[in-house]
Amino acid sequence: MRLLLRQCFACVLVLTQLVLGALCWGKDGHYTVCKIAEGYFEEETIAAVKKLLPESSQGGGDLATFCSWPDEIKHFSQWQWTSSLHYVNTPDYRCNYQYCRDCHDSHMQKDWCVTGAIFNYTRQLMSSSVNSQTLVQYNLTEDLMFLSHYMGDVHQPLHTGFSGDRGGNTVIVHWYNSKTNLHHVWDNMIIESALQTYYNSSLPVMIQSLQAKLTNGWSNDVSSWESCQFNQTACPDQYASESIGLACKYAYRNATPGTTLGDEYFLSRLPIVEKRLAQGGIRLAAILNRIFSANTKLAGA
Numbered sequence: 001m002r003l004l005l006r007q008c009f010a011c012v013l014v015l016t017q018l019v020l021g022a023l024c025w026g027k028d029g030h031y032t033v034c035k036i037a038e039g040y041f042e043e044e045t046i047a048a049v050k051k052l053l054p055e056s057s058q059g060g061g062d063l064a065t066f067c068s069w070p071d072e073i074k075h076f077s078q079w080q081w082t083s084s085l086h087y088v089n090t091p092d093y094r095c096n097y098q099y100c101r102d103c104h105d106s107h108m109q110k111d112w113c114v115t116g117a118i119f120n121y122t123r124q125l126m127s128s129s130v131n132s133q134t135l136v137q138y139n140l141t142e143d144l145m146f147l148s149h150y151m152g153d154v155h156q157p158l159h160t161g162f163s164g165d166r167g168g169n170t171v172i173v174h175w176y177n178s179k180t181n182l183h184h185v186w187d188n189m190i191i192e193s194a195l196q197t198y199y200n201s202s203l204p205v206m207i208q209s210l211q212a213k214l215t216n217g218w219s220n221d222v223s224s225w226e227s228c229q230f231n232q233t234a235c236p237d238q239y240a241s242e243s244i245g246l247a248c249k250y251a252y253r254n255a256t257p258g259t260t261l262g263d264e265y266f267l268s269r270l271p272i273v274e275k276r277l278a279q280g281g282i283r284l285a286a287i288l289n290r291i292f293s294a295n296t297k298l299a300g301a
């Protein structure tokens with residue numbers, strides 16, 4: 001009986017993982033973005049993040065282990081209001097993004113989308129340095145986990161996709177022999193295939209390879225990735241504009257419903273996925289550094 005129960009439990013866990021894994025840049029993608037960000041944290045940021053992470057922090061102050069938290073909670077009824085904050089859709093076949101036109105939920109409620117959420121949580125973390133009342137008003141631990149997660153999402157091209165196919169979720173395709181949808185290909189399958197093909201099925205090995213590219217091939221781009229127009233703390237409109245551009249140019253192209261995607265698609269799209277993971281990490285670090293260098297109280301200095 002006990003064995004059966006335990007098997008049941010394991011089974012439910014596996015199922016839950018599968019279901020949860022199917023919904024956003026997968027766990028691996030979010031972990032990668034946050035792990036890359038950690039390498040670019042300034043001292044104040046390291047201290048502030050350590051302070052803000054949940055007490056239960058089994059990762060011992062490792063932000064990356066909390067970066068999938070918003071996916072884990074969004075199915076619980078008290079968190080359902082967050083589910084539209086993971087993406088922003090454009091009208092069908094529009095390859096550009098506009099905040100006023102696109103950032104709303106399915107009830108057309110303004111600001112309820114991933115870019116609105118990034119503005120929201122950046123503002124809350126920022127204002128906590130100015131007014132100590134806000135420390136009570138907001139839960140800054142949640143703010144940090146939401147911001148870190150949505151920064152990953154906004155860099156996944158199909159999190160800024162067309163509304164008619166829900167960012168590729170209803171575009172049924174084959175990934176090699178597996179039946180899946182285009183959104184899932186970009187959240188999980190390209191990364192999974194890369195892990196198997198190039199990285200000995202090891203996420204740390206993949207992350208090391210991206211970190212090496214950041215100090216070699218991409219090193220000249222890093223400072224332009226970090227900066228925002230008009231010295232804004234975060235510029236999510238720019239990240240979403242890039243994403244829909246990439247969605248049109250790479251994700252949707254040659255991936256109509258019923259297509260089998262294989263080597264050709266994989267090899268030409270993997271560099272896009274890798275660059276977006278790296279950009280997401282670099283920009284998350286830049287935003288947190290801007291927030292916490294202005295925020296000596298949180299950083300404990």
Ligand SMILES: *[C@@H]1O[C@H](CO)[C@@H](O)[C@H](O)[C@H]1NC(C)=O
Pocket residue numbers: 085111112113116117120121
């Ligand atoms: C902004 O954050 C607060 C606190 O989590 C939340 O109640 C509110 O719904 C958020 N709004 C948006 C548009 O993200």
Ligand SMILES: *[C@@H]1O[C@H](CO)[C@@H](O)[C@H](O)[C@H]1NC(C)=O
Pocket residue numbers: 054139140141142
């Ligand atoms: C802040 O949010 C975290 C995660 O949801 C929770 O564990 C913690 O209890 C909250 N803190 C307060 C003061 O409500």
Ligand SMILES: *[C@@H]1O[C@H](CO)[C@@H](O)[C@H](O)[C@H]1NC(C)=O
Pocket residue numbers: 200
């Ligand atoms: C690949 O991973 C296995 C264990 O998962 C390990 O034993 C092996 O040494 C690794 N190979 C390389 C080249 O790192």
Ligand SMILES: *[C@@H]1O[C@H](CO)[C@@H](O)[C@H](O)[C@H]1NC(C)=O
Pocket residue numbers: 230231
């Ligand atoms: C941005 O910040 C830099 C350095 O603080 C300053 O020199 C520049 O004038 C600012 N630019 C704008 C558009 O505010």
